[in-house]
Amino acid sequence: MTETPQILLAHHLKALKLPTFLREYDKVARLCAAEGVDHPRYLMRLAEMEMIDRERRMVERRIKAAKFPTVKSLDKLRLPRDPVAQQDAGAGAGAIGLRRAAREHHRRREQWHRQEPHRTRARPGGLPEGPVGRLHHGIGSRGSSVSSQATRS
Numbered sequence: 001m002t003e004t005p006q007i008l009l010a011h012h013l014k015a016l017k018l019p020t021f022l023r024e025y026d027k028v029a030r031l032c033a034a035e036g037v038d039h040p041r042y043l044m045r046l047a048e049m050e051m052i053d054r055e056r057r058m059v060e061r062r063i064k065a066a067k068f069p070t071v072k073s074l075d076k077l078r079l080p081r082d083p084v085a086q087q088d089a090g091a092g093a094g095a096i097g098l099r100r101a102a103r104e105h106h107r108r109r110e111q112w113h114r115q116e117p118h119r120t121r122a123r124p125g126g127l128p129e130g131p132v133g134r135l136h137h138g139i140g141s142r143g144s145s146v147s148s149q150a151t152r153s
Contacts, residue, residue: 020050 013022025046032042 018050020053021046024049 009025010022013019013025028042028045028049032045037045
């Protein structure tokens with residue numbers, strides 16, 4: 001006859017979706033009886049355990065849903081001291097060649113920029129030199145007359 005209330009209680013706790021209550025109510029009841037704790041504190045302990053368990057499961061679900069890569073620790077990670085070798089460590093042979101070629105290209109381009117003087121001359125308003133810039137934008141006295149002549153003909 002004592003099994004009937006326990007079966008009904010288990011059924012109700014499952015229906016209410018309280019897995020921690022179902023799993024822990026008997027252990028917590030014995031512990032509270034031994035300590036002389038009243039029933040509101042007993043229910044409070046069970047409710048706290050349920051809340052903690054739900055928060056833990058929620059975090060686990062969110063981490064699983066995020067589909068993070070496998071967990072790695074820094075203790076197991078071995079990095080080479082050379083940063084170039086570090087970039088090349090995780091790539092295949094083709095990618096290594098491309099990275100080296102790109103680095104060489106950037107090095108040569110930077111070297112050229114340092115050696116070559118820039119031959120562009122700044123003009124007011126940042127417009128290019130030559131008749132095209134003056135005709136197109138209609139600046140200057142000569143440019144205005146040329147552009148007005150072009151529209152007349």
